[in-house]
Amino acid sequence: MFGALARKIFGTANTRTVKALQKSVQQINALEPELEKLSDDELRARTDWLRGRLSQGETLDAILPDAFATVREAGKRVLGQRHYDVQLMGGMVLHQGKITEMRTGEGKTLVATLAVYLNALEGKGVHVVTVNDYLASRDSAWMGRIYGFLGLTTGCIVHGLDDEERRAAYAADITYGTNNEFGFDYLRDNMKFRLEDMVQRAFNFAIVDEVDSILIDEARTPLIISGPSTDSSEMYVQVDRLIPQLTRDDYEMDEKNRTVSLSEAGQEHIEQLLSQAGLLKTGGLYDIQNVALVHHSQQALRAHTLFQRDKDYIVKDDKVIIIDEFTGRMMEGRRYSEGLHQALEAKEKVTIQRENQTLASITFQNYFRLYPKLAGMTGTAMTEAAEFAEIYGLEVVDMPTNVPVQRKDMDDEVYRKASEKYDAIVDLIEDARKRQQPVLVGTTSIEKSELIADLLKKRGIPHNVLNARHHEQEAYIVAQAGRPGAVTVATNMAGRGTDIQLGGNVEMRIATELANLPDGPERDAKVKQIHAEVAEARDLVKQAGGLYVIGTERHESRRIDNQLRGRSGRQGDPGASKFFLSLEDDLMRIFGSERMDGMLQRLGLKEGEAIIHPWINKALEKAQTKVEAHHFEVRKNLLKFDNVMNDQRKVVYEQRREIMDTEDIAETVLEMRHQVISNMVNKAIPPNSYSEAWDIAGLHEEVNRLLGMDLPVAEWAKEEGIAEPEIEERVREAADRKYAEKVENYGAETMRHVEKSLLLQILDQEWKDHLLQLDHLRQGISLRAYAQKDPLNEYKREAFELFETMLSTLREQVTAVLMHVEIRIAPQPEDLYARPPQEMHEGRDDPALAMAGAGAEAGAGAGQGYPPADAPLPAGMVRREAASVVPGASDPNAWANTPRNSPCPCGSGQKYKHCHGKVA
Structure with missing residues (x-):
């Protein structure tokens, strides 16, 4: 009060x-x-x-x-x-x-x-x-x-x-x-x-x-730049054939949250189908060796149940093209992540493009x-x-309007069945057309806009359709939607950017009708004629009541409804708007239409009749407010998780910029090498420990693996009174001497180029691998809630640990490659910066996958260690022979203790976990 x-x-x-x-x-x-x-x-x-x-x-x-x-x-x-x-x-x-x-x-x-x-x-x-x-x-x-x-x-x-x-x-x-x-x-x-x-x-x-x-x-x-990873196209096709055999009892679908998961009966059924198809060879579906099948089955199930052709995507030129759910436009070149796009391609029987791995990602927030x-x-x-x-x-x-709004917003009409609603809409369009009143019909999907178009065709009512299929004529269709008796059916009117002017758009008519007419008296006369015709048409439309906006159903967001309404009544023009709904509409169906259906029947609502009351509008507004609040929570939750990655992204991108901005990074490389040596020695010789606890053999092997030197570490350890600091100092001096010789041999300028190029490439590779690990971590982190743990705090803690591991691996990789690499002097040192050509895709993550996801495919899209076995090194660099990396390199049995993120002893250049240490 x-x-x-x-x-x-x-x-x-x-x-x-x-x-x-x-x-x-x-x-x-x-x-x-x-x-x-x-x-x-x-x-x-x-x-x-x-x-x-x-x-x-x-x-x-x-x-x-x-x-x-x-x-x-x-x-x-x-x-x-x-x-x-x-x-x-x-x-x-x-x-x-x-x-x-x-x-x-x-x-x-x-x-x-x-x-x-x-x-x-x-x-x-x-x-x-x-x-x-x-x-x-x-x-x-x-x-x-x-x-x-x-x-x-x-x-x-x-x-x-x-x-x-x-x-x-x-x-x-x-x-x-x-x-x-x-x-x-x-x-x-x-x-x-x-x-x-x-x-x-x-x-x-x-x-x-x-x-x-x-x-x-x-x-x-989120925006995602990704590169191709392992090809598993055939798997998508094979799993896709099985999904139609599932029944409605085999999965639980939540349309509010756009999620779907297999029920217990469904798990048994899909296991049976996969076994019959020869895809599930041993164990159950959720055994560790079958994680890839879980991933493919889940994405195929999503593709079949949550995504509708002509609403979420269209098929054109042997491609599945996403439709922007807010503007109704095609999003050429954008792809769903996590293999969902491949699952849709398998569903629609078009060519399946390779699955991608995230290289870089950021949310708009x-x-x-x-x-x-x-x-x-x-x-x-x-x-x-x-x-x-x-x-x-x-x-x-x-901001206040320049001229007061004259539009009349009518109460919604609610019908029991969609067919009754569409009949009422076409009746109203026919009536408005007789009065020469232009009509704009807003729909929520291509499918529904074409349904309205078919009904209008049957009644013989001329009309224009504006959706993702006809976006080329968009500006012309919108510009002329205000002519007397014009009927325009549009999918989502957000962000069209062209005003609907009563009587028609003068500039557009001149541009299209007089395009081939040169300047002169004839053109001037025609321009004058078009101005007069549009002025006359404007008066006619104003007398008929201005633009009539008809909504065929309510959107989940009040803003989208308001954007549609706002197309009428611009700059003080007269206009009207009305929404038609049925209990079969998505919003009504998902948010409790059964109760409302029973109530309407008790009130004696007969077939073909509508209920019109301000209370209905208020109830719908409340439902929309709830949906908006839910989406806000999803966005907020996504942002909380992305903020963790964002802090790390800022650090990595700032470091990259600093490296690019610095001519000489020898000091950085030196610090990395010394840090690696310090960690190596501390691990083998714990501080203040007895010599019996020292792992001298392990230290000798690590020095050989990372620094490429056969140092007499065992002899040093036998010296009386020697401790960890002295051994670390000797290893450091030996490594610095070897590196100084390399700089002298190849020239300081060449080595500076090599250092910068390698550091950037290895940083990029480690960051890419780190993003993949974060993706996998996020997908399963929500399950921690069952153990009474906060998923966000768990994610923050583990993401930080992964980041620390990434930095440690980066230091090791840079040190190992620089200590082992041999260089041919290139005539143009700047060529060292040229990276091998890389195929990249830009994409948008699917909202349904933003926070909820099944277990990711084990190893699917796993990044290759730097540099891949088949990729060329930057100009001027060659790989050493395997035998020069580790003694006994021909015996893979001797490599069992190799750290998983270190270069593989075979000399391929890949990480051990992606090469000889790969889990079958």
Whole structure:
């Protein structure tokens, strides 16, 4: 009660924030008459004038009114668009590093130019992040006209650019691109061998368009760069044939959490089927030797039960292509991880591509938190304000519309059966079409959009379909969806980036209808005619009630429903929206429709009748809120686990950068060698121990294996009064002498190149192996809860131990390879940096696999030790013969005590665990 009273007197926090911006708006408006008098060159000169003020110590906040006024004037001259006052306020919110919520049609693309220009004046680069390549290209070209007019450069990052083009785009004052491209460039940069090969600059400021879609919806799915691992295509095909033979009682499926697992009966059934197929040769399914079968069976079961063709993916050109669940677009080149994509390929009988192993990975949460300053804009963020604040520290500011919203939002209509619902939808479309009212029908999947299209065909109603199959015509279909009587069926309207204008889009009609007509009187007459036709059509549509938005079912997230609604009623236009539901819809079915069905029958609801009541809307909103809360928990949990890896990733990437930035890493290599020797001696001769407890034979073998030296360690140990420090000192001196001779033989410059190249390659290989181990650890860690242990704490502890082991193995590998390697002097030492060509794939992890997963395939995708037996060494290096590594190398029986992460004594260059120490 007191809260409501306080809000009435003082206003909400949001209204107070908006009110505080008014003062700056007045300052900007006061500058307008003065700037209108300037010539184009004088207006352009203001950019250098503003930069000069910054160089003299003024802040961005101090020059904001002048910068915003400059951009507004440039917008008027270049695009014929003047920023409204609310757009100026939206730009200020972005500059403050907050999220501005502005309704569809309020001109967010234009709003961004204000904050972008102001922050680009510092010369540190500004990134504008969009949801797809089309918007990145369109906005960089469209808004780039304003920046170019004011003397700033604009770049655009889209799929398919080479490194040179990307570097040039990032070097520009302003860079547009998609969230995926920015993220993958960051990961790829941290796999490069030289600083000059990296494409991104240091992070400064990013504005994220459709911020809720990118930072919330897509945050459950990490970006992954992977490389091919062991080929097990045939196994996927064989297991896939068995899954259809399982019955519904053989597995337990949780659609809410998108998980599926075999029941006890199912385990017995699948074991029987695998035995009959000759795949399960010994023991039970869950015996250690059959872990690979568990992995394949689980992924095949997921593919068949949780993933639907034309909803989650489509099959095109002998490929399974993922459909983005939020935008309905095809995600070319993206693949599910953990073998799920291969299982889908087997299910759909297309060519199975090799399974991949993670080389680098990051979540969007951790990527975007790398920016010192982050802002965002969208039409729907308030429902997720708590998550933005908790995860990103971003405040959401709800901006008022330029003109009051006139759209009428009707109560939902709920039917018992889907067929009744679809009949009612088509009846309404037919009615609206008779009145010349344009209709936009929103669906949640391709399958449902094509079902509606078939029903419309049967009634003879002309229509356009917009989904992942027809995305090429997207801009044209959306632009003309506001013409009188137009019917557009669309799968997910989030992030389309093209407004639906009542009467049609003048620019689009001119571009398509007059494309081949040269400038002249005839073209001018046609342009005038199109303007007149669109104006007449606009009046006709307004009289008919504006754009009618029809939702065919509720989405799990209220934001997606609001985005669909927001397509109608832009800039004060009239409009209407209504959602049609049935108890067979996914949301209703998963969240307790049985109770509701019984209740509706008792109330006497007959076939073909609908129930319409505000209470139904409230109940659905509560269900959606629960689903949103559940997804928030999934994202939060994923982030907690990824934060552990993120801390390690930062350390590794910083170390890589330091190594690349340092000309001479001889000191680092020396420290590593001394550390390895110290550990080796301490292990064989524990401090303060009696000589009887010393493992002199083991020490001799380790010195031989890692340092390639046959030292008289046994003789030293017999000397009276000798202790561990003296032995360590002698080993160290001998190793340093041998290495100094190597440097003298091959030349200091060549050795420095070799050291840097090897260190980077081995670090990359160890990090890749470490990621694989973390993946396997995470998959089974949730089972620790049964032992009353916190899975997150267990993961943190074991991940830290694995990281320590990785660093220890890195030191050993670098020392061993450098002590053994022989070099041919290459004519061009810089060639030493060239790594062998490596096939890589970019992908997104599946939300269903983010936190829950079956046991991973034993050894599937296991990384090769550096360097693989069949891979060439960097230019100028050769492998030593096996016999020169370890005496008795021809006798594998003598290698039983070789540490598993050390190079194999056979001289292959692989780790022992991947070579002669591999478990069958």
